[in-house]
Amino acid sequence: MSYHIVSIDAPDCSLSCKDGQLTCKSAEGDRRVPLEDVGAIIITSFSASIHSKLLLEAAKYGVGLVICENFKPASLVLPANRATDTLLTRAQAYIPAQLRQRLWQKTIDAKCLNQWSLATELAPDDHRLAKFGALARGRSPSKEAECAKLFWRIFAERVAETDDFRRERKGGGPNNLLNYGYAVLLSTILQNLFAVGLDPTFGIAHVIREQSTPLAYDLMEPFRPCIDWRVAEWIRLHPGEEGMEVTREFRQWVTGFPLATVDWFELTLDVRGVIEGVTRSFRQAVTTAQTGPYRPWTRTTTKWAG
Template sequence: MIKKTLYFGNPAYLSMRNNQLVIKLPEVEKNDTLPENFKKASETLFPIEDLGVVVLDHKQITLTHGLIEKLLDNNTALLTCDSSRMPVGLMLPLYGNKTQSERFNSQINASDPLKKNLWQQTIKAKITNQAEVLKKFRSCNIRNMMHWAGEVKSGDPDNFEGRAAAYYWKEAFPQIDNFTRGREENPPNNLLNYGYAILRAVIARSLVASGLLPTLGIHHHNRYNAYCLADDIMEPYRPFVDELVFSIVDSGEDYTELTTSLKSKLLQIPTIDVMIGKQKSPLMIAAGQTTASLNQCFEGKLRKIKYPELL
């Protein structure tokens, strides 16, 4: 079942009752002139088992500890935003699988040749999906991208990922003069940053559910990064975020500010349809298949990670 993504951008009291998330509005709760039955009727409830991602985007949101515990027990990714209203923190459970210690050992003991092979598969899938985005939205030549995807070797020693990225972002937004991809660069980087943060939460959640350590990457090794493996595995998924951002930019909608309307569109990322294993699937479900196959690669049961393709 596809899990829901909830976004909170206004003051709210969030608690738990009967395994349901209870949403109360502070202006209603603090108003002593309102009858209790009216306050009760103004509550909104969501079954916690249906939630996959919860985004907190306001400083006046209060959560009970019981709710946090239940969300984590349900493997719900809890995303918090900073003063600029961009995702800045991610909370996940410490465990998510009954055989977690065995899976940790398989992951920790993975050989360098295996990790390099997995990275080769990852970059090949990423470049292929990037080429498909360009093919769908732009009229540029993608033969070089497909050639690079086919030439990626174990560990990508020739840095075809970098070559492909340079060409990809040069062709991405021809309507924007001198577009540069970067976290602190001009829009539509704001859309890309927000979308990638949502994607990262989805992948990290799936890794935990598959009993893997999100911190221990196959390629990324930043000592200050708690989600190196998530950053690795999300690479072939990034083009799905790009595809959505391309469509927003091409529509002519104002994207200079990350409005509620734009956030609403980006929060649909977990439900984007992708092709995986020759079947159409929501991105969040596909992410679970990807991380489950990665675990099997670590255990020696599979040789190939299942990555999605664009429709």
């Protein structure tokens, strides 16, 4: 599979293909990239026009197109040979129970460490951090729930500034901000799953429901603190009740999180690039039936930048 996943977000752009080159024309000028170097094209632009020549040439080169509405994938255009990747589909559908458990454990380990890291940033003098860190690095069967309880208590005190805050899908306070941010994160994960050919309906831990995408929910877990940090910063900059409303300005603020720079092992990338790398590593783990290739993101920089 070719390496590059090309994201198209320029407004009023035109996409076409000439001499094997993907061409994007916009007010910012023309940009070109060889189709042979492209693995997938993600289109989040609200008003892009796509020439039929690009659809045909993309099919010849095995390039998939993910077309989004409000950043959430709405349509998937795949070449016939990629739409019938039976080896990958079979590998996803029949992940051995032990491999599934080990992949999920790596995911939860990363999530808990990231929550502890963010809690340390939000409340560096909190007396619960030592216990939190030990839990995040430990192997307790209830580790995820215990870390979540500690994290949201600290978040409530230092961000929501109330003892009444509870993390709930339909709760008040910062919950609406968090829900919107998680929706943006979920869409970003879905974009990359489709781009590398993974079926998001085959998850490793989240429950399968009608029209659900459990794998996207699985892989987004370590990145949730990126949204938590983004929301915490927004509330700090906008104190009071108005800071709890999902305004147009907040939507613009939170949708910018994929461009924040973070470290991922020995690389420094934006969050969008890290999500792509994690998705690819998961794909390799599934196709090889090994946990080694899978590398969920864990924050390593001294300054939280999610």
